[in-house]
Amino acid sequence: MAYLAHTAHAQLAALWAACVGWILISVALGLIQWRVWLLADRDVVSSGVAWVGLWRACFNSHTVVSPGFQAMHCKYIDPTEAFAPPEIVAGQVLMLLSVLVGICGNAGGLYSMRNVYFGVERGSVGFIATGALCLLAAVMSLVPLVWNLTSVVTNQTIQFPPDFKLPPAPAAQYVGCGIGVGMVGAALMVVSGMVFCRYKAPARAKPGTPCSLVPASRPAPTGLFTVLKGKDNPVFELHEHL
Structure with a gap:
């Protein structure tokens, strides 16, 4: 069994980075602080701040409260509704696919590292496939992230239905956490994917290549440990023919 663990130190660090990146992308998928709206009218929005995420739009209120949310009103953003912006709909689909592809990439990284640490020679195909999955997950998450970031920077509005209790345009808006x-999770996935793709399996020795336990630069041992050419034992050969 070949010892290959020393060839994948960078890939072990990349596996940790891919796990952390996947966790951050999963956390970002559920956060509501993608867009932070500042509202001048505080009759309904008591704090004057509303949060618009991929799945919900929420704000604190002392007059309108959603069941299950203490002093907070939240409404689900249905991707089939006409008011849903394309960048939010794309984010719901692509971010979810990114989480699924990312977990496949992490599983592939674990399998490839297992082969390396157990000395199972599989070449670099497993690491390249893992890197491709990590890069694909990063691209899938970067598209909606950059798209929503651009929408905030250009101060895009959303025509919310009346039951959302939100105006179509805020007084100001900025990028949420x-x-x-x-973005941090996607960056970690990009770095880990590139490191995985750069793995090179060690070259195998050609068949028939003689292996010597003594280095060529050292002289052969002499004295007591010298290999002596012995003679055949006729008694032993006689027992073999019985």
Whole structure:
């Protein structure tokens, strides 16, 4: 069994980075702080701040409260509704696919590292496939992240239905922590994918190549440990023919 663990130190660090990146992307998927809206009218939105995520739009209120949320009103953003912006719909689909592809990439990384540490020679195909999955997950998450970031920077509005209790345009808006967390996770997935793809399996020795336990630069041992050419024992050969 070949010893290959020393060839994948960078890939072990990349596996940790891929796990952390996948966790951050999963966290960003559920956060509501993708867009932070500042509202001038505080009759309904008591704090004057509303959060728009991929799945919900929420704000604190002392007059309108959603069941299950203490002093908070939240409404689900259905991707089939006409008011849902394309960047939010794309984020719901692509971020979810990114989480699924990312977990497949982490599983592939674990399997490849298992082969390396157990000396199972599989070449670099497993690491390349793992790197491709990590890069694909990063691209899938970066598309909605950058798209929503651009929408905030350009101050895009959303025509919410009346039951959301939100105006179509805020007084001001800025990027929330959800996009930041997703960006960090996607960056870690990109780095880990590139490191996985750069793995090179060690070259195998050609068949028939003689192996010597004594280095060529050292002289052969002499004295007591010298290999002596002995003679055949006729008694032993006689017992073999019985």
